[in-house]
Amino acid sequence: MKIDxxxxxxxxxxxxxxxxxxxxxxxxxxxxxxxxxxSREKVPKATEQLDKISEQTAQATHQMLDTVEGITxxxxxxxxxxxxxxxxxxxxxxxxxxxxxxxxxxxxxQTYEDVYTIMDTLQFQDITSQxxxxxxxxxxxxxxxxxxxxxxxxxxDSSMTEECTDSEKxxxxxxxxxxxxxxxxxxxxxxxxxxxxxxx
Amino acid sequence: MANLKILAIDDSPTxxxxxxxxxxxxxxxxxxxxGDGKEAIAKLKVEDVNFxxxxxxxxxxxxxxxxxxxxxxxxxxxxxxxxxxxxxxxxxxxxxLKAGVNxxxxxxxxxxxxxxxxxxxxxx
Numbered sequence: 001m002k003i004d005x006x007x008x009x010x011x012x013x014x015x016x017x018x019x020x021x022x023x024x025x026x027x028x029x030x031x032x033x034x035x036x037x038x039s040r041e042k043v044p045k046a047t048e049q050l051d052k053i054s055e056q057t058a059q060a061t062h063q064m065l066d067t068v069e070g071i072t073x074x075x076x077x078x079x080x081x082x083x084x085x086x087x088x089x090x091x092x093x094x095x096x097x098x099x100x101x102x103x104x105x106x107x108x109x110q111t112y113e114d115v116y117t118i119m120d121t122l123q124f125q126d127i128t129s130q131x132x133x134x135x136x137x138x139x140x141x142x143x144x145x146x147x148x149x150x151x152x153x154x155x156x157d158s159s160m161t162e163e164c165t166d167s168e169k170x171x172x173x174x175x176x177x178x179x180x181x182x183x184x185x186x187x188x189x190x191x192x193x194x195x196x197x198x199x200x
Numbered sequence: 201m202a203n204l205k206i207l208a209i210d211d212s213p214t215x216x217x218x219x220x221x222x223x224x225x226x227x228x229x230x231x232x233x234x235g236d237g238k239e240a241i242a243k244l245k246v247e248d249v250n251f252x253x254x255x256x257x258x259x260x261x262x263x264x265x266x267x268x269x270x271x272x273x274x275x276x277x278x279x280x281x282x283x284x285x286x287x288x289x290x291x292x293x294x295x296x297l298k299a300g301v302n303x304x305x306x307x308x309x310x311x312x313x314x315x316x317x318x319x320x321x322x323x324x
Contacts, residue, residue: 116225116311119218123308126212127286130257173211173257178286183306185288187313190304193290197297198324 028152035145042138042145049135053128056180060124067114067121074107124180133174204322205230207249209240209266210284211258215307219253219284219314226315237261241269244276251322256285256296264299271300280321284309 085100177184206228208219216233223231232247234240236258243249256263263283270276280302287293288306296304303321305313 116221119221120308120311122214123218126210126215126307129212130286171259173259173262175257175286177289179288180308183288185290185293185306187306189290190293190306193293193297194303 032149032152035148039142039145042142046135046138046142049131049138052179053131053135056124056131057128059180060121063121064118067117071111071114074111078104078107127178127180130174130178133172134176134178137172137174203230204228204251204318205232205247205249206251206253206318207232207234207240207243207247208253209234209237209258209263210255211235212255215255222311222314225311226318228318237263237266237269240266244270244279250279251318252279252281253284253318254281256283256287256292264296267296267299267301280324282317282321284314 081100081104085097085104088094088097088100206223208216208223208231210216210219210233213235216235220231220233232243232249234243237254238261240252240254241261254263254266261269263285267281267283270279281300282303282305283296283301284305284307285292286307287296293304302324303317305317
């Protein structure tokens with residue numbers, strides 16, 4: 001065998017090995033493309049959910065603070081009226097006492113209503129906890145994709161990673177559309193659907 | 201109103217407290233509670249419940265599976281069910297309707313709506 005032939009044969013096998021390596025890398029990149037694209041979409045979605053949580057928590061907190069401020073202001077008036085009433089009783093001059101008592105009853109009723117308004121507003125806790133679960137689930141998906149990428153590079157079986165995360169994910173229950181103010185259907189729409197069903 | 205025994209099902213203890221408080225304020229005093237569909241079925245077997253308020257998204261057994269399960273049992277075929285959930289997508293509502301839910305409210309709800317839907321459901 002001539003030297004040229006030996007060189008040619010060596011080069012041929014090197015090029016074949018190089019081609020095989022390139023092929024392997026391309027294959028790996030193809031495998032990475034899907035998880036990367038999915039991750040790129042999921043991170044902004046999770047951020048959007050977290051922004052929504054912060055906005056809706058603030059909205060609910062403001063509603064509750066407004067109500068609490070109303071109660072506090074009225075309590076000041078209650079104190080003043082009770083003092084006036086006490087003076088009237090002590091002095092024996094009960095002129096206007098009945099009106100004072102009526103206004104105190106009215107205030108107590110208003111406070112009772114306001115306390116229930118606060119309780120109703122606390123429903124935001126259920127809604128935001130579902131939004132948090134949704135955001136956490138999206139971030140877990142991203143984590144899974146990143147683990148997959150690492151597995152592909154290390155030549156490991158990526159399905160194992162998926163199985164582990166699936167068992168964790170099963171614990172999270174949420175409505176991806178849960179929202180404090182943006183309802184997809186109004187109560188009237190829902191009532192119409194049920195009315196139509198009753199008619200049929 | 202007085203003879204209505206209500207089973208309130210929700211995985212969120214906060215929501216259960218809100219629902220129970222709203223019911224008591226509306227005059228419904230006899231209330232039992234459950235954290236998911238499985239626990240609710242166990243409660244139905246031992247308590248003489250004649251009205252159910254259920255959430256949809258719950259661990260172990262969700263509200264829709266719960267409704268499908270009890271509607272397949274003869275003794276609960278006509279038990280009035282009001283679903284109170286965050287799910288407001290039309291397809292979900294239709295699915296609940298098909299499963300046998302009698303009325304449906306989307307969270308957050310007002311005490312007036314809850315009261316009105318209970319009265320509506322029992323008078324149907």
